[in-house]
Amino acid sequence: MTKIVMVTSKGDINLQLFDADAPMTVASFLFLAKEGYYNGLKFHRVISDFMIQGGCPLGSGTSGPRQKNIASFPFQGKNIAYPFKDEFQSGKKFNKPGILAMANAGKNTNGSQFFITHVPTPHLNNNHTIFGEVIDPNADQKILDSISKGDTIKEIKIE
Secondary structure (H helix, E strand, O other): OOEEEEEEOOEEEEEEEOOOOOHHHHHHHHHHHHOOOOOOOEEEEEEOOOEEEEOOOOOOOOOOHHHHOOOEEEEOOEEEEOOEOOOOOOOOOOOOOOEEEEOOOOOOOEOOOEEEEOOOOHHHOOOOOEEEEEOOOOHHHHHHHHOOOOOEEEEEEEO
8 A cells, every 4th residue: 555645734644545446546646646736735625524625726626637737647558538437446435534535526527636534424435436544543633634625735745
């Protein structure tokens, strides 16, 4: 599992990515992170006792990689176009806080927007690709829970 540090204006959130369970989603996220795509973007949607959402270059929740002229990402020797398909895994569920998943506008509309949950959200199962989780349910979740709308992602470090 790849580990990343999401450096935010409120502190660091340590996450592990599910490379084996959502390989295409992880490849896209890491590609965008390496490109510096997420640096400086705001958490544009924060709902108390639900989740925080980021990854929109406009800060409105209405755009994705194509807004920054990124049309595709490399995956297994091919270029995959944005938006890309869902990757649902029967073993991964929204059954605890700290789940990292793709935000979308419907089936197979994944781009750059993601969210991390504050609480279990089982109604989201098989609607959003789960591709990671917080490493420390106490320390990382505390930072996650302190984030407000407009706080920023300074950078994403890949360990």
